[in-house]
Amino acid sequence: MIYCFPIQNSPAKKDYRDCGRAWAAFKDDQVVALRYLGDMRASSTVGLEAWEIALLDNRFKRNGVAKKAAIVAGHPGCTPRGGYIGEKRLIETALEKQQKIQSRLFTEYRAKCRQELARYGQVIGGMCSCWEFVVVRI
Secondary structure (H helix, E strand, O other): OEEEEEOOOOHHHHOOOOOEEEEEEEEOOEEEEEEEHHHOOOOOOOOOOHHHHHHHHOOOOOOOHHHHHHHHOOOOOEOOOOOEOOHHHHHHHHHHHHHHHHHHHHHHHHHHHHHHHHOOOEEEEEEEEOOEEEEEOO
16 A cells, blocks of 8 residues: 655645655654655765775776775785785775665664654654655555
8 A cells, every 4th residue: 555645734844855765753644754864964985994995986997996096095905914805805895894884874874863753753664755755555
């Protein structure tokens, strides 16, 4: 079932900006507040070292450019015992770290938003579109 709740003449009008996934607080079958998932403003480089940022910025370039950029930015270029580290493995490691950090930051952001909205009423996830909050229930 798809449920559509109007936003335009509700207290949540002040929070509505445009289409996007969001959480909404409901009270008396009315949307009273919204928080958008996309409002998490964490930089994609938060928590990364300089060499990881350089590596990710250059990851689509060929012929070892990304690894060279990482070395210039402070990566030793080899393992602690002097072994070779391939560029692909360096990129995979940096991407894994970036994804873990982003996942943790989003989890914190989600908890903060849901806690804020819980003060207004029941919290439900859905999507804002054309001045409506849309919820799909199976």
